[in-house]
Amino acid sequence: MTRNELLDLFTPIYDEFVMIAAKGVETQHPKVFDVVVDTTKDWKFNAISGLGAWDAAGEDSDDGLDHFVIGYEGTITPTKYRKYFYVTFEVNEQMEYAALKSKVTRATALGRGGAARLELLTAGILINGFSTACADALALFHNTHYKNPEETGITYDNLLASAFTHDALETAEAQVDANLFDLDGLPMVAYAGKPSLVFPPAIRGAVMRVLSDRADERPSTTLRDINLYSGKYTPVEWAYLGSKLGGSDTAWYIIYPELKNLKVVKNSEAPQYASWIDNLKQRYYFDGWLHADADATDWRGIFGSTGV
Secondary structure, three states: OHHHHHHHHHHHHHHHHHHHHHHOOOOOOHHOEEEEEOOOOOOEEEEEEEOOOOOOOOOOOOOOOOOOEEEEEEEEEOOEEEEEEEEEEOOOOOHHHHHHHHHHHHHHHHHHHHHHHHHHHHHHHHHHOOOOOOOOEEEHHHHHHHHOOOOOEEEEEOOOOOOOHHHHHHHHHHHHHHHHHHOOOEEOOHOOOEEEEOOHHHHHHHHHHOOOOOEOOOOOOOOOOEEEOOOOOOEOOOHOOOHOOOOOOOOOEEOHHHHOEEEEEEOOOOOOOEEEEEEEOOEEEEEEEEEEEEOOOOOOOOOEEEEO
C-alpha cells in the first residue's frame, strides 16, 4: 500500500471526526447562561443603574437632574483548554485501516470533552455560589447583598432555604418577590421573563411532581390544595450539578435567564479542531481547543438553596 493510498484512508476518519466534534452533545448551560463570543483577552463587566422613578419638578427649574450609579466591576478572562491524541500507523495491509476506523470512538470522546468543559465551567458558578464571592465581594448566594455601591444600608437576600418541596417553593417565591429589585430599587418583575427552575437529577421526581402539567392538585396532602406551579417555570435538569461531578444532590436554583446576569465568555463560537500527519514519527493527530470562562456579573435574578 502506498503512502498516498494510506492518506486517502484517513479522509473518512477526519471527516467523521469533524462532524462529531462540531456536533458535540446536548448542553444545558445555554438555557441559563448568556453566551458571549468575544476575541479580546479580558472581558470586563460593570452593572449600571437607571435613573429611577421621575421626580416632581417645578416650572422653569433644573429639578430632576440625576446621575447613574455604577455597579460592581469585574473581569472574565478566558482560559485555554485543550485535548489531543494521535494514532500511530504503519504502511502494511488493510487491517491497518480497520484498526484506524476503530479510533473514531476516541474522536467522539474528544468532541464531547469540549462540551463537557463548558458545562463544568458554568455549573461550577452555581455549585460554588454558596461560598465563592461574586462582583460585590459577597458569596453569589447571600442574605445581605447591598442595593448598590452607594447605598449599603439596604440589603437583599437571594439565599433560599430548605429542601425542594411545594411548600419550600411557595416560601421561596415570597422571598424572590421581596428581592427582585434593580440597582435603583425598582421592581425587576416586569422585564425578568419566565424563571427557570434548575436542579440536579437526584431531585427530578420532587421537581417534576410540583411542576407537572398534569398536576391540578397537590399530591399527598389532606386538603388537596391546587397546584400553583404547573407551567410557571422552565425546568432545567442539569447532570453537572449533581454530587458525582462535584456538586450537590439537594441544591436547587431559581434563575431569570432574560436578565443575563450569568455569563460564559468564549473566544470563538465553537471549539476549534485540527488534524495533521507527522510523517517522521508516522502519527496522525487529532487536536481540539477552546478559550472560555464563566462568572456571575450580578447576583440579581439568581436565587439558590443548598437544599438542606
